[in-house]
Amino acid sequence: MLDQYSREELKGKSMLGLASLILKDTKKALDFQELYNQITELKGLTKQAKENQIAQFYTELNVDGRFITLGSNIWGLKEWYPIDQADEQITQTPKKRKKKKADEFDEEEELEYEGDLVELGEEEVDEDGEIVxxxxxxxxxxxxxxxxxxxxxxxxxxxxxxxxx
Missing domain, CATH: 1.20.5 (Single alpha-helices involved in coiled-coils or other helix-helix interfaces)
Known part of the structure; x- marks a missing residue:
């Protein structure tokens, strides 16, 4: 697909347009850095220009509706993935932890504080009637x-x- 454009035509295209063409040409999702390197190579950007434009490109890639992240900074075209499939790839089912039985938990709490419990308003009084x-x-x-x-x-x-x- 990239072969049908001249070098000058590719340089004139937007970075998002090139990203779309590269993904369609490779027919697979790519790592962001790999995708960005291919785009900057086609546009002939200098090292300084690459550094200056990477944040802007990443932001535009996130906002543009044609692209989707599949997790781990892997990007593909949204048209390749039905909505349910994309959710399955990026969403991991949380593992359920075994909960302690309520009785076991309460017993542990009671054991820890059993000796320290004094109800409010109650004070220990010695033989002489003095507060301890x-x-x-x-x-x-x-x-x-x-x-x-x-x-x-x-x-x-x-x-x-x-x-x-």
Whole structure:
């Protein structure tokens, strides 16, 4: 099919037009890089021109309705593939994993946290009626914080008074 065009006619064709002709001529889907190299060779592009145009060509190939990707960057003509066949080639059926039985999962969870469970609102109380885990130091510390907060308030008030003067 490419043989019927002169070198000048091929250079004048668009990259997408050449891609279509190359695919029809080879009668098989091609890797993107292989297809692009054949196109740039026919157009006589320099290495710099190849690098500058590859992204634009890839975008146009994706958008153009004549072409289809078959996965792994292999491109063919959409007219070659019925819709169902193309989906089958690119879609792999996900493998189903065996799920654990709900009972087994729940037992594992219960075993991990069994010793740490304490319901909200329940506290352990010792023989004297004191809550376990709270010692007197914590209470004294809270009182100290209250006194420090009051001192900070006094300092802030003093600073405000000095600014007004």
């Amino acid at each position: 885990g709270i010692d007197e130091f914590d209470e004294d510390f809270d009182e100290d914080l209250d006194e420090e907060d009051e001192e900070e308030l006094d300092v802030e008030i003093d600073l405000d008074d000095e600014e007004e003067e």
